[in-house]
Amino acid sequence: MTGTALHQPQAVEHRQARQGVAASEWMLERRWPVALAGAVTLLALWQLYGSTVGLPEYILTPVEIARSAAELTASGRLVELASASLRRLVFGFTIGTATGVLLGLLSGVSRKLGDLLDGPVSLTYPIPKITFLPIIAIWLGFSDPARIIVIAAACFFPAYLNAHAATRSVDQSLVWVAMNAGAGKLRTLMQVVLPAALPRTVAGIRQALALAFIFMFATEAIGSGTGTDAGLGGEMFAARTTGEYEVLWAALATVALLGGTVDATFRWLVGKLMIGQELEAGRG
Amino acid sequence: MANPTATATAAIRNASPGPSLRRLLGIALLLAVWELVANTSGTRLTPTLREIGTRIAFDLETGMLWFHGRLTLMLAFSGLLIAVVIGCATGLLMARSRWAEAMMQPLLGATYPIPRLALYPILILLFGLGAAPKVTLVVLECLYPMALGTYVGARSVTKDQLWLARNVGAGWLRTLRDVTLPAALPAMLTGLRAAAPIMLIVIVVTEMIGENRGLGYMLMLARANFEPDGVLAVVAVLGVLGFLFDRLIALLSKLLVFWERGVRM
Amino acid sequence: MSGNIHAPLTSGTATMDPPADQPQLRVASLGKTFSRNRKTVHALQDVSFDVPRGQFLSILGPSGCGKSTLLHIIGGFEQASSGSLLLDGRPVAGPGRDRGMMFQQATLFPWKTIESNVAWPFIVDGHKRGEARERAHELLATVGLSGFERSYPAELSGGMRQRAALARTLGLSPDILLMDEPFGALDAQTRELMQEELTRIWEHSGLTVIFITHDIDEAVFLGDRVLVMGARPGRIIADVDVELGRPRGTTTKKDPQMAEYHSHFWELIRQEAGPQADRNGGSDRS
Ligand SMILES: Nc1ncnc2c1ncn2[C@@H]1O[C@H](COP(=O)(O)OP(=O)(O)OP(=O)(O)O)[C@@H](O)[C@H]1O
Ligand SMILES: [Mg+2]
Numbered sequence: 001m002t003g004t005a006l007h008q009p010q011a012v013e014h015r016q017a018r019q020g021v022a023a024s025e026w027m028l029e030r031r032w033p034v035a036l037a038g039a040v041t042l043l044a045l046w047q048l049y050g051s052t053v054g055l056p057e058y059i060l061t062p063v064e065i066a067r068s069a070a071e072l073t074a075s076g077r078l079v080e081l082a083s084a085s086l087r088r089l090v091f092g093f094t095i096g097t098a099t100g101v102l103l104g105l106l107s108g109v110s111r112k113l114g115d116l117l118d119g120p121v122s123l124t125y126p127i128p129k130i131t132f133l134p135i136i137a138i139w140l141g142f143s144d145p146a147r148i149i150v151i152a153a154a155c156f157f158p159a160y161l162n163a164h165a166a167t168r169s170v171d172q173s174l175v176w177v178a179m180n181a182g183a184g185k186l187r188t189l190m191q192v193v194l195p196a197a198l199p200r201t202v203a204g205i206r207q208a209l210a211l212a213f214i215f216m217f218a219t220e221a222i223g224s225g226t227g228t229d230a231g232l233g234g235e236m237f238a239a240r241t242t243g244e245y246e247v248l249w250a251a252l253a254t255v256a257l258l259g260g261t262v263d264a265t266f267r268w269l270v271g272k273l274m275i276g277q278e279l280e281a282g283r284g
Numbered sequence: 285m286a287n288p289t290a291t292a293t294a295a296i297r298n299a300s301p302g303p304s305l306r307r308l309l310g311i312a313l314l315l316a317v318w319e320l321v322a323n324t325s326g327t328r329l330t331p332t333l334r335e336i337g338t339r340i341a342f343d344l345e346t347g348m349l350w351f352h353g354r355l356t357l358m359l360a361f362s363g364l365l366i367a368v369v370i371g372c373a374t375g376l377l378m379a380r381s382r383w384a385e386a387m388m389q390p391l392l393g394a395t396y397p398i399p400r401l402a403l404y405p406i407l408i409l410l411f412g413l414g415a416a417p418k419v420t421l422v423v424l425e426c427l428y429p430m431a432l433g434t435y436v437g438a439r440s441v442t443k444d445q446l447w448l449a450r451n452v453g454a455g456w457l458r459t460l461r462d463v464t465l466p467a468a469l470p471a472m473l474t475g476l477r478a479a480a481p482i483m484l485i486v487i488v489v490t491e492m493i494g495e496n497r498g499l500g501y502m503l504m505l506a507r508a509n510f511e512p513d514g515v516l517a518v519v520a521v522l523g524v525l526g527f528l529f530d531r532l533i534a535l536l537s538k539l540l541v542f543w544e545r546g547v548r549m
Numbered sequence: 550m551s552g553n554i555h556a557p558l559t560s561g562t563a564t565m566d567p568p569a570d571q572p573q574l575r576v577a578s579l580g581k582t583f584s585r586n587r588k589t590v591h592a593l594q595d596v597s598f599d600v601p602r603g604q605f606l607s608i609l610g611p612s613g614c615g616k617s618t619l620l621h622i623i624g625g626f627e628q629a630s631s632g633s634l635l636l637d638g639r640p641v642a643g644p645g646r647d648r649g650m651m652f653q654q655a656t657l658f659p660w661k662t663i664e665s666n667v668a669w670p671f672i673v674d675g676h677k678r679g680e681a682r683e684r685a686h687e688l689l690a691t692v693g694l695s696g697f698e699r700s701y702p703a704e705l706s707g708g709m710r711q712r713a714a715l716a717r718t719l720g721l722s723p724d725i726l727l728m729d730e731p732f733g734a735l736d737a738q739t740r741e742l743m744q745e746e747l748t749r750i751w752e753h754s755g756l757t758v759i760f761i762t763h764d765i766d767e768a769v770f771l772g773d774r775v776l777v778m779g780a781r782p783g784r785i786i787a788d789v790d791v792e793l794g795r796p797r798g799t800t801t802k803k804d805p806q807m808a809e810y811h812s813h814f815w816e817l818i819r820q821e822a823g824p825q826a827d828r829n830g831g832s833d834r835s
Contacts, residue, residue: 034386035394058409112306119310126526128485130492131519134507138329138515214399218489221404222504233402237493240405248405255402256395263397444656447626450644452670452721462669466660543659543701 060249068246069253077247082254085216085231088144092151093212097205099152100159104204105197107160108167109189121160129154130218142223147216154215155208162204166197202270209266213259331513339517348502349521356498357525359415360487363422364479371427371479372472375434376464379441389435392428400424404490418490425486426479433475437468470544473537480529488522571638572599573757574623574725579632581618581783591782592618596632598776598785600725605751605758607772607791609765609814611822615783616761617653620729623759624650636725646670649723653730655710657702657717663689664698667717688716691750708739712746719750725757732767741802744770748797765818769793769810770801777814779821787817 043062050061072078107114133150140146170193178188220233232251239248322332343349377384407417449459491500506514581593592615610616621627625644634641657666664685671681692712732740762768768775777787
């Protein structure tokens with residue numbers, strides 16, 4: 001290895017790492033600083049436009065929204081509305097998702113049950129589940145139980161379908177390996193099939209969570225109750241007609257905050273529980 | 285944001301094709317239970333299947349179903365169409381530009397769990413009651429699966445494919461048309477398949493909330509008039525529509541993404 | 550035989566040529582560094598060589614030594630960090646149809662028939678559809694794919710796909726063919742057949758070829774000359790003329806000189822890799 005070079009190296013530095021390039025590179029690598037900067041800029045423009053040019057009376061600026069949200073939280077009204085909504089959400093989501101996951105896993109393992117449930121599920125799946133509300137309301141009125149049943153029905157489908165598909169797509173050779181090792185049916189199910197089906201099942205649960213929020217809001221908006229029982233959704237529509245715009249915006253902000261927080265918490269929890277497994281599988 | 289419809293059909297396809305009898309049995313069982321309840325209760329609260337069928341025929345005859353259904357579908361498809369255009373553009377931009385990607389991807393991820401439906405009252409204040417807020421809401425909801433589908437699809441274009449296009453001397457428009465879009469098509473159709481049921485939900489919900497036209501209104505009207513058969517007739521029609529949309533998009537995928545069949549043989 | 554093998558880069562064939570004959574491609578002190586996440590990889594360092602017109606140049610080197618990077622820079626897809634690259638005396642500005650690139654994986658569009666894939670460069674170039682198809686048929690005949698015009702890539706074997714990709718690349722009418730381990734993903738038999746096919750096509754074409762491989766026998770069998778690269782940083786450690794007669798074919802592979810070249814290159818690579826590679830035996834073929 002001597003005299004390698006024929007020519008004198010004429011080093012032409014094409015890309016010098018300038019300071020600005022490095023900074024933008026840092027932001028692009030992480031992504032969230034760019035998104036945060038974008039979001040903050042948008043909010044600032046909104047605020048600026050509102051306080052200089054002015055907005056219609058029904059559109060509040062971010063600062064006004066924050067102030068009214070703080071006031072309504074202090075007075076307890078927002079908390080009561082939110083807890084009425086969350087109560088429905090939690091019950092509906094829990095019942096629907098638990099049923100869905102359980103039946104999905106079972107029908108994934110048992111061909112017979114799978115075939116039996118497959119028909120009714122594919123028959124009811126295309127129906128927009130919100131239409132169940134007026135049907136159930138025929139018997140139960142626009143009550144909490146009616147709303148909870150509808151939320152549960154909406155959550156059932158993604159939970160069931162994903163759990164079912166997850167169990168079905170578990171690598172058969174994994175099961176054979178377990179059987180070969182002398183594992184019984186129950187042990188194979190608990191230690192091989194369920195863990196392998198977990199990522200996709202969890203993705204289904206996350207879809208159900210997003211649907212639960214949509215249906216929480218929708219069931220409250222339709223045939224809404226009065227007072228704090230209306231929940232955030234009902235209250236927003238009431239506030240629109242009465243012109244209490246600060247309540248409307250504060251409730252909207254609360255819905256957004258709750259949706260974002262619950263989803264983030266869910267993902268954080270899942271991240272803690274499923275180390276090494278792919279959570280994003282369901283986010284295609 | 286996986287695709288529940290695709291999941292549904294995947295699940296259906298995964299199920300063994302042999303004992304379809306058992307699957308029919310499941311449907312028959314469901315309907316039989318309904319019939320039993322309907323016949324024994326004897327009240328109008330639970331109409332029999334026959335009564336529901338008669339009601340659908342009646343609503344068709346009076347033109348009610350056509351009148352309201354047409355309005356619903358028109359708004360739904362306008363919204364979907366706009367969402368497809370904006371969503372594809374956004375997805376392509378995200379796939380092409382790192383800045384757009386860094387900006388949009390976390391934003392879409394963070395706003396995904398927030399129900400856009402909550403914006404409806406504000407959209408009504410902005411646009412007034414009527415078509416505009418509904419279509420806007422459909423756009424807002426369907427944008428997510430479309431943008432993400434296109435983004436994922438456009439990102440599946442390999443570096444080799446893009447370099448090949450540069451080697452051949454294809455300009456950006458040619459590359460978009462002949463390389464990026466075909467490569468993104470399967471994922472875009474998956475996005476569309478996820479968007480279709482969302483479109484139906486959103487439009488029906490908005491029609492159920494204080495409105496005087498559309499299938500959602502028809503539903504609420506029948507309820508207010510205490511006509512359970514009328515309610516169930518609309519529900520059945522919506523179910524059929526949802527099913528048809530899904531089949532239609534599945535068929536479209538099969539025709540357009542013909543090349544994937546060969547690979548999966 | 551030792552006379553044919555000169556010490557590392559004392560000269561390529563080019564410097565032996567009369568000075569009036571300018572090399573078609575001149576690579577001078579080329580360097581390339583990648584930096585990502587504060588880590589810097591010296592993919593190429595001080596790489597220099599000349600390629601005269603019509604030469605079949607094999608570039609041999611272990612995985613990760615920067616072979617692809619070098620080819621990508623020559624193709625104009627990536628930019629060098631330092632050094633210069635002259636094509637017929639002019640600096641390379643970007644990709645162009647004068648350099649036809651063939652990738653490791655046959656980069657065929659799965660949504661186009663074989664015929665449309667091969668015809669695509671003509672369409673992009675503004676040819677009429679019928680004319681483009683005609684040219685595609687001719688090219689497909691050259692690579693022995695007549696009868697498969699209407700098939701889709703997914704319906705063809707790996708070897709057939711590479712033939713189609715070769716046909717498409719030839720359709721660019723390039724001056725230089727850049728081939729990045731095009732047969733790397735093929736099974737042993739198909740690979741040998743493709744090598745013979747390529748030799749046949751090249752011997753009739755007068756094209757300049759830069760062919761990347763990590764298979765010693767492939768490099769020797771195909772090349773007029775072999776550059777051997779070492780890794781970390783990627784650089785040239787040897788430049789050897791292959792003096793096997795032409796035309797080459799099945800008999801060439803049985804030539805005892807092949808074996809001599811093989812052991813010579815293996816020795817070079819072994820020295821480069823260090824003593825620990827010694828245990829792995831004397832062949833890199835799998
Ligand atoms: N875009 C990139 N970013 C960062 N590092 C890169 C990039 N491309 C290549 N490298 C690094 O440069 C080195 C050379 O890569 P290159 O692909 O040229 O090797 P190669 O010789 O073609 O290997 P192989 O035989 O496996 O194809 C490797 O260490 C690789 O990790
Ligand atoms: Mg390589």
